[in-house]
Amino acid sequence: MSKMKKILALLMIAVLTFAAVGCSGGDKTNDDKKPAEQTEEGNKTDGKQLKITMVTDVGGVNDQSFNQSAWEGLQKADKDLGTKSTYQESHQESDYVSNLETALDAENDLIWGIGFKLSKAVKAAAEENDDVKYAIVDFSYGDDTPDNAVGVVFKQEQPSFLVGYIAAMMSETGKVGFVGGMESEVITAFDYGYHAGVAYANKVADKDVKVLRQYAEAFDDPAKGKAIANSMYQQGADIVFHAAGGSGDGVIEAAKEQDKYVIGVDRDQHDLAPDNVITSAMKRVNVGVYNVVKDLKEGKFPGGTTVVYGLEEGAVDIAPTSDKHVPKEILDKVEEIKKLIIDGEIEVPFDEDSYEEYVKTLK
Amino acid sequence: MEGKRLKFTIISVFVGLLVGAFILLAVGFNPLEAYGVMIRGILGKPKYISWTIIQSTPLILTGISVAFAFRTGLFNIGAEGQFIIGALVATLVGYFWNLPPILHAIVAMLMACLAAAIWAGLAGILKSKFGVNEVITTIMLNWIALYLSNAVVFWDQFKRPNSEASYNILESASIRFPKTLRSISDFFRAPVNWGFIIAILVAILIRHILKNTTLGYQLRAVGFNSDAAEYGGIDVKRNIVISMAIAGALSGLAGAVHVLGVTEEVAVLAAMEGNGFDGIAVSLIAGNNAIGCIFAGLLFGALKYGGYKIQPAMGAPSEIISIVIGTIVFFISMPKLIEMLTTLRAKRKRGGEVESK
Numbered sequence: 001m002s003k004m005k006k007i008l009a010l011l012m013i014a015v016l017t018f019a020a021v022g023c024s025g026g027d028k029t030n031d032d033k034k035p036a037e038q039t040e041e042g043n044k045t046d047g048k049q050l051k052i053t054m055v056t057d058v059g060g061v062n063d064q065s066f067n068q069s070a071w072e073g074l075q076k077a078d079k080d081l082g083t084k085s086t087y088q089e090s091h092q093e094s095d096y097v098s099n100l101e102t103a104l105d106a107e108n109d110l111i112w113g114i115g116f117k118l119s120k121a122v123k124a125a126a127e128e129n130d131d132v133k134y135a136i137v138d139f140s141y142g143d144d145t146p147d148n149a150v151g152v153v154f155k156q157e158q159p160s161f162l163v164g165y166i167a168a169m170m171s172e173t174g175k176v177g178f179v180g181g182m183e184s185e186v187i188t189a190f191d192y193g194y195h196a197g198v199a200y201a202n203k204v205a206d207k208d209v210k211v212l213r214q215y216a217e218a219f220d221d222p223a224k225g226k227a228i229a230n231s232m233y234q235q236g237a238d239i240v241f242h243a244a245g246g247s248g249d250g251v252i253e254a255a256k257e258q259d260k261y262v263i264g265v266d267r268d269q270h271d272l273a274p275d276n277v278i279t280s281a282m283k284r285v286n287v288g289v290y291n292v293v294k295d296l297k298e299g300k301f302p303g304g305t306t307v308v309y310g311l312e313e314g315a316v317d318i319a320p321t322s323d324k325h326v327p328k329e330i331l332d333k334v335e336e337i338k339k340l341i342i343d344g345e346i347e348v349p350f351d352e353d354s355y356e357e358y359v360k361t362l363k
Numbered sequence: 364m365e366g367k368r369l370k371f372t373i374i375s376v377f378v379g380l381l382v383g384a385f386i387l388l389a390v391g392f393n394p395l396e397a398y399g400v401m402i403r404g405i406l407g408k409p410k411y412i413s414w415t416i417i418q419s420t421p422l423i424l425t426g427i428s429v430a431f432a433f434r435t436g437l438f439n440i441g442a443e444g445q446f447i448i449g450a451l452v453a454t455l456v457g458y459f460w461n462l463p464p465i466l467h468a469i470v471a472m473l474m475a476c477l478a479a480a481i482w483a484g485l486a487g488i489l490k491s492k493f494g495v496n497e498v499i500t501t502i503m504l505n506w507i508a509l510y511l512s513n514a515v516v517f518w519d520q521f522k523r524p525n526s527e528a529s530y531n532i533l534e535s536a537s538i539r540f541p542k543t544l545r546s547i548s549d550f551f552r553a554p555v556n557w558g559f560i561i562a563i564l565v566a567i568l569i570r571h572i573l574k575n576t577t578l579g580y581q582l583r584a585v586g587f588n589s590d591a592a593e594y595g596g597i598d599v600k601r602n603i604v605i606s607m608a609i610a611g612a613l614s615g616l617a618g619a620v621h622v623l624g625v626t627e628e629v630a631v632l633a634a635m636e637g638n639g640f641d642g643i644a645v646s647l648i649a650g651n652n653a654i655g656c657i658f659a660g661l662l663f664g665a666l667k668y669g670g671y672k673i674q675p676a677m678g679a680p681s682e683i684i685s686i687v688i689g690t691i692v693f694f695i696s697m698p699k700l701i702e703m704l705t706t707l708r709a710k711r712k713r714g715g716e717v718e719s720k
Contacts, residue, residue: 053675058633061681086675091667092636093528094626098414101553102672105408117527117630185525220633 050083050297054112054289055099060089065245065266066285070114070137073286077293096121104129110296112137112289116186122149133301135292137285138186140306147304152288155310156186157193157350158341159281160241162318162334163263164197166279167239168209169330170261177232177240179225179251180215187215189350190243190265190281196349196358200337203362212237216247225250233258241265241281252277261325268319278325279318287315312342372648372695376662379694383687390683397673397687404672405665409550417625419664420558421446424617425642426649426656426663427562427569428610432497433651434573435606436586436710437490441483441501442614443639444508447632448482449475449615451512453622454629457532458521467535472561472619479615480608482508487607491600497607505635513631528630538623556624562657565613569653582606588710614639641667648695666691 052074056067074085086106088099096118103111104125111132113122116139123141126134126149134149141151167176178194180187191213198211212232216224225247229240233254240255241263242248248265255262255276262273264280288309295301309315323331340346349355384394405415425442432439453475462470486500516522521529538558544551573579584592585602593599617638622629645663649655670688674681 086678087681088675089671089681091671092638093630093632094621097554098418098668101410101414102404102675106675116525119526120528182527184527 050081050110050293051106051108052077052083052085052110052112052293053088053103053106053108054085054114055088055096055103055118056090057096057115057117058090058092059115061087066137066283067114069267069285070112070289073289074112074293076286077290080290081294081297083293083297090118093117097124100125104132109133110135110293110301114285115139133296133303135289137288142306145304145306149304150292150302151306152292153306153308154283154285154288154316155189155308155348155350156243156281156283156316157189157196157348158311159283159316159318160190160193160243161197161200161341161346161348162337163241163279163281164194164199165201165334165337166197166318166322166326166330167194167241167263168198168201168207169205169333170278170326171209171237171239173236173238174208175210175212175235175237177212177229177237178214179228179232179240179242179244179248180213181219181244181247182217183215185351187243188352192349192351192355194241194281196355199359199362200346216244218247219245221247222250222253226254229254229262230258233260239263239278243281264319268321270319270321270324274324277321279322282317282319284315284317287313291315310341311338372650375695376691379691382694383691386683386687386690387679390679392677392679392683397677397679400673400676401666401669404676405669409548410552411669413550413553413555415661415665415668416559417553417555418668419660420556420562420624421617421621421638422641422645422663423559423562423656423660424565424620425614425639426645426660427566427653428613428617428639429642429646430649430651430653430656431569431573431613432606432610433646434586435582435602436589436707437487437497437603437606437610439483439501439607439610439614440498440643441486441504441611441639442617442642443635443637444501444505445479445483445611445614446618446621446639446642447505447508447512449479449618450622450626450629451515451618452478452615453536453619454529454532455515455521457536457623457627458530461533462535464535467533468538468623471532471536471623472616475615475619476612477615479618480612483611483614484604484608487604490607491603505639509632509635512629516629516631523628528628531627532623536623537627538620554625556620558620558624561616561620562660565616566653566657569613573653578605586710614642617642644692644695662695663692 054070054074059065059067061067061071071087077083078085088103090096090099100111100121111134113136115137119136119139122134122136123146126146130148132148135152137152139151140153145151176198178191180191195211198209201207202209212235214228216228218224225242225244229251232240239261240251242251243265244251252262252269252272256273260276261278262276264277266283267280268282269280270277291313292307311317318334337346341348349358380398387394387397405411425446428442429439453471456471456474460467482504486497486504489495489500490497516529523530539554539556540551573583581597581602584595584597585599589599641663645656645659648659648662666688670684673679674684
């Protein structure tokens with residue numbers, strides 16, 4: 001019996017704890033304090049503090065890739081623009097809708113969906129709640145973009161063109177490689193941008209560099225990426241560029257083992273293999289995210305459109321660590337090419353058709 | 364007996380919350396505030412309640428699946444793979460077949476059950492024919508299911524262009540409540556569907572099978588002591604296959620209900636989503652009781668749905684929230700786990716007496 005009493009006592013304590021929780025829930029002072037403190041900072045620049053949140057895809061916020069980069073962009077906005085940002089991680093595909101719903105209830109001014117996997121959910125949410133602003137990374141709704149939504153896409157073909165040029169100029173064997181993840185609009189742009197960069201180098205420097213191309217058919221299979229890269233190096237390629245997410249880790253691993261050169265993607269991947277990664281085709285999602293927040297803050301939210309970020313906006317580039325391996329004269333040339341791209345003298349192709357067109361103009 | 368178990372479980376829940384509170388306190392967040400956010404996130408609005416139910420539904424069904432296999436002395440770690448197969452088949456039937464409403468949904472669910480039953484039955488056959496441990500085969504079948512599903516989603520006829528997901532199921536296969544109900548209550552803003560009711564009916568049916576039928580008696584006898592059951596004239600091998608197949612069908616139904624009611628498509632999976640693995644925890648919390656799985660599933664679903672709301676509300680890193688939720692689950696399941704492991708070991712080793720309940 002005494003045991004029963006003990007258990008009962010424990011239960012009572014537990015119930016009381018819960019009651020206390022309930023009270024603190026009803027009492028709003030706790031919640032209101034924090035935003036109030038931070039609004040002071042916000043007040044300096046603007047009357048009202050903007051609340052922003054982002055919903056990640058299943059990669060999570062620390063994915064070493066675009067989710068992480070987007071969150072860095074929002075944190076920078078918090079610091080510079082006095083906004084208040086939060087994130088919500090998705091753990092499975094079915095979380096997208098419920099997370100967007102939660103974000104809506106938290107009375108955010110701008111809600112980000114990170115990655116094209118959320119495109120359907122973001123569009124549905126935007127159409128239903130036209131008083132809230134939505135934005136999505138890596139997806140364009142084209143003419144169907146709701147007025148309160150904006151698509152943010154990147155010209156990944158531009159940095160790919162630059163690294164293609166570098167690869168062709170530095171190749172001693174006359175063969176370079178490209179390892180793609182899965183075929184999609186984004187990866188195709190990396191692919192043909194790179195091809196075009198090699199073709200351009202062949203033309204201006206009178207070379208005959210060939211490109212080997214293969215897809216890993218997965219973004220999360222390093223073993224496959226390694227196998228492909230190994231076979232490319234054996235076929236005589238001495239520089240391989242990958243746009244294959246996690247599978248690309250295997251490509252870099254292969255380069256390390258065979259002591260060959262490799263080119264990274266999305267972020268500066270120099271730290272993964274300092275002796276082998278000569279440069280990276282960087283896609284700064286954080287810059288894109290930051291700029292949209294800034295536009296919203298200044299009342300210029302580009303709703304109903306798709307914003308395209310390229311070299312001009314500093315949202316794509318080659319890695320700052322490129323000078324460690326790439327000779328200075330090539331880097332100087334790259335700077336010139338950047339100007340040509342920004343001025344529109346070079347129109348970098350992004351798919352098969354535009355690539356064919358481009359190659360014709362070189363002849 | 365039942366009452367004691369219930370008390371045990373409730374105490375474990377509070378111990379879990381308490382330890383979780385200490386972790387939050389240790390990293391500098393007010394646990395009362397955090398749990399307040401969580402509880403408001405679960406019960407604060409009618410639509411939160413409906414979301415909790417929606418999130419719980421597949422967990423209830425996979426929980427019953429694991430519990431059912433456990434009653435026959437089988438550890439079904441393959442609920443995840445069976446869930447994936449069920450979801451895939453339900454989507455295929457839901458998209459490619461043209462059938463009248465209601466019938467379409469029922470056919471899709473039955474086909475999903477059938478496919479997942481065969482899938483899990485494979486593990487059962489391997490166990491009964493060759494003595495291959497079902498833990499190993501079901502884990503391996505999980506991976507095969509994952510990649511099979513991805514391969515099928517990449518099939519041109521099935522994949523929605525410019526996406527990493529399949530086409531949506533046809534309207535006729537949907538088991539959602541009509542959208543017009545939205546005007547009645549906030550509750551219906553979430554994709555509320557028949558899944559929860561189906562799960563409750565299934566729980567009652569499974570309880571009935573286990574308690575009141577010859578089949579259920581045989582299955583349980585095999586679970587208590589397979590040697591004694593064989594001596595008593597029960598075909599142990601056949602019962603192992605049947606038990607796995609039924610467990611598979613239940614997980615497959617979970618996948619079907621999730622697709623037909625919530626996602627309406629299957630996406631390329633980079634990793635396992637955990638609906639089946641969480642089912643193991645649900646089954647543990649429920650003490651392998653089918654009816655208990657309803658409440659355990661709701662508890663688990665609520666923790667998952669409400670718990671992750673703490674992160675944006677308080678700015679705590681999501682890892683901390685995952686640790687807290689993990690700790691709570693750990694404590695909830697632990698007493699049961701220990702209790703069960705000891706009894707299972709004793710049964711497998713010595714072959715104890717057949718318990719009668």
